[in-house]
Amino acid sequence: MNKKSIRDVADLAGKRVFVRVDFNVPIEDGKITDDKRIRETLPTINYLMEQGAKVILASHLGRPKGEVVEELRHTASAARLSELLGKLVAKADEAIGEKVEAQVAAMQNGDVLLLENVRFYAGEENNDPELARAFAKLADLFVNDAFGAAHRAHASTEGIAHLLPAVSGLLMERELDVLGKALHNPERPFTAIIGGSKVKDKIAVIDKMLEIADNIIIGGGLSYTFFKAQGHEVGNSLLDESKLDLALGFIEKAKQLGKNFYMPVDIVVTDDFSPSANTQVVDVDGIPADWEGIDIGPKTRAIYGDVIKNSKLVVWNGPMGVFEIEPFSHGTRAVAQAAAETSAYTVIGGGDSAAAAEKFGLADRMDFISTGGGASLEFMEGKKLPGVEALNDK
Ligand SMILES: Nc1ncnc2c1ncn2[C@@H]1O[C@H](COP(=O)(O)OP(=O)(O)O)[C@@H](O)[C@H]1O
Numbered sequence: 001m002n003k004k005s006i007r008d009v010a011d012l013a014g015k016r017v018f019v020r021v022d023f024n025v026p027i028e029d030g031k032i033t034d035d036k037r038i039r040e041t042l043p044t045i046n047y048l049m050e051q052g053a054k055v056i057l058a059s060h061l062g063r064p065k066g067e068v069v070e071e072l073r074h075t076a077s078a079a080r081l082s083e084l085l086g087k088l089v090a091k092a093d094e095a096i097g098e099k100v101e102a103q104v105a106a107m108q109n110g111d112v113l114l115l116e117n118v119r120f121y122a123g124e125e126n127n128d129p130e131l132a133r134a135f136a137k138l139a140d141l142f143v144n145d146a147f148g149a150a151h152r153a154h155a156s157t158e159g160i161a162h163l164l165p166a167v168s169g170l171l172m173e174r175e176l177d178v179l180g181k182a183l184h185n186p187e188r189p190f191t192a193i194i195g196g197s198k199v200k201d202k203i204a205v206i207d208k209m210l211e212i213a214d215n216i217i218i219g220g221g222l223s224y225t226f227f228k229a230q231g232h233e234v235g236n237s238l239l240d241e242s243k244l245d246l247a248l249g250f251i252e253k254a255k256q257l258g259k260n261f262y263m264p265v266d267i268v269v270t271d272d273f274s275p276s277a278n279t280q281v282v283d284v285d286g287i288p289a290d291w292e293g294i295d296i297g298p299k300t301r302a303i304y305g306d307v308i309k310n311s312k313l314v315v316w317n318g319p320m321g322v323f324e325i326e327p328f329s330h331g332t333r334a335v336a337q338a339a340a341e342t343s344a345y346t347v348i349g350g351g352d353s354a355a356a357a358e359k360f361g362l363a364d365r366m367d368f369i370s371t372g373g374g375a376s377l378e379f380m381e382g383k384k385l386p387g388v389e390a391l392n393d394k
C-alpha cells in the first residue's frame with residue numbers, strides 16, 4: 001500500500017491519536033450480536049496503547065441523521081471493547097466540545113476513550129469542515145482504521161485527514177493489501193462469485209470482474225435478469241427490466257474476452273416466499289409463470305463447487321439464494337462449503353455473504369472476510385475510497 005500506516009509514525013508516546021473505527025455493529029435489545037468489527041480493530045488499538053499513545057476512538061452507529069438517538073449510543077461497544085482489551089474504556093457522552101476536550105486532557109498514556117456516535121452531528125455526513133476542525137482539535141494524529149466506512153467522505157473519515165497527519169490503521173492496511181492483491185495481482189485461475197438481489201447494485205463489479213477474473217459465477221436474485229434477457233420465462237422472480245440489454249452485454253463481453261461466465265443451469269422455485277412454501281427444482285427454461293426463482297439447483301451447485309475447487313483465488317460477493325430461509329439456503333451453503341474446502345485463497349467481500357458464512361459455521365475456514373460490505377464492493381469495482389485517498393502517502 002502506498003499510504004502511511006501507524007507503523008510509519010515515530011514516537012507515538014504521549015500523542016493524542018484520533019482513531020476512526022467502524023463500530024457500526026448489529027445490536028439487538030442492547031446486545032451486540034456480531035462483534036467482528038470491534039475485534040478486528042484490536043491490533044491497532046493494542047499497538048497504539050503499547051506505544052504509549054492516548055487513544056481516542058470515533059465511530060458512527062446506524063443512520064441517526066444528525067440527531068441524538070438514545071439506542072444508537074456507543075454504550076454496548078464501550079463495554080465490549082473493555083472486555084476485549086481487559087481494560088476499562090472510558091466513553092464520552094459527546095464527540096466534540098469542551099467536556100470531551102477536558103476528558104482528553106485528563107487521559108494518561110495508554111488510555112482509551114470512545115467518543116459518542118459521530119452521526120449525532122449533522123456535519124458528519126455533510127463533511128462539514130467545522131466539525132472536522134472540532135475533531136482535529138482533540139488530537140495530534142489521525143488514524144483511519146474504519147475500512148467499512150472508507151467509501152464515505154465524511155468529517156471523521158475524510159475531512160479530518162486534511163487537518164492532521166493522517167495514516168492508516170492495521171485493519172485498514174490489511175483490508176487494502178488483501179483486496180488490492182486480488183484486484184491487481186491475482187493468483188489464477190481467479191474466480192469471482194457474484195450473487196445477491198439486484199443487478200443494479202452489482203453492475204460495476206460484474207464489469208470489473210469480467211476484465212480481471214478468469215471465471216465469473218452468477219447467482220442469486222440477479223440471475224433472473226440474465227435469464228429474461230436470454231428469452232427465458234422467469235415467472236415472479238426478481239427482475240430488473242431496465243437492465244436486460246446490459247445483462248446481454250455482459251454475456252457478450254465474457255465471450256469476447258474469452259472468460260468463463262457461469263449462470264445457473266437449474267433453480268429452486270417456490271410458490272410462496274415462506275419456509276412452508278411448495279418448492280421444485282426446474283431447469284432454467286422451465287420456470288413456471290406463477291412461481292419464483294429462489295435458489296440455485298443441485299446441478300448448478302455441483303458445477304459451481306467444481307469451479308471453486310479448481311481455483312487459486314476466489315472472491316465472493318452476494319448469496320446464491322434467499323439463504324435467510326432454510327429451504328432456500330442450500331445453494332449459498334454449497335458455495336460456502338466449497339469455498340471452505342478449496343485450497344484456493346478465499347476472500348469474502350463482507351455484507352450478506354459474510355453473514356451467510358457465519359450462519360453456516362464456515363467463517364473460520366475462509367482466508368479473509370472483509371469488514372466492509374459497501375466499501376469492499378466499491379473497492380472491488382476499482383473505485384477510489386475517499387477515506388483512503390485522504391491519507392498521507394508513503
Ligand atoms: N433469488 C432470489 N430472490 C430474491 N432475493 C434473493 C435471491 N437470492 C438472494 N436474494 C437476497 O439477496 C440479499 C443479498 O443481496 P445483496 O445485498 O446484493 O448481497 P450482499 O450484501 O452480499 O452484497 C439476501 O437478503 C438474499 O435473501
Ligand SMILES: O=C(OP(=O)(O)O)[C@H](O)COP(=O)(O)O
Nearest residue numbers: 022024148149152372373374375
Ligand atoms: O455497515 C456499513 O456498511 P455495509 O453494511 O455496506 O458494510 C458501514 O458501517 C457504512 O455504513 P453506512 O452505509 O451507513 O454509511
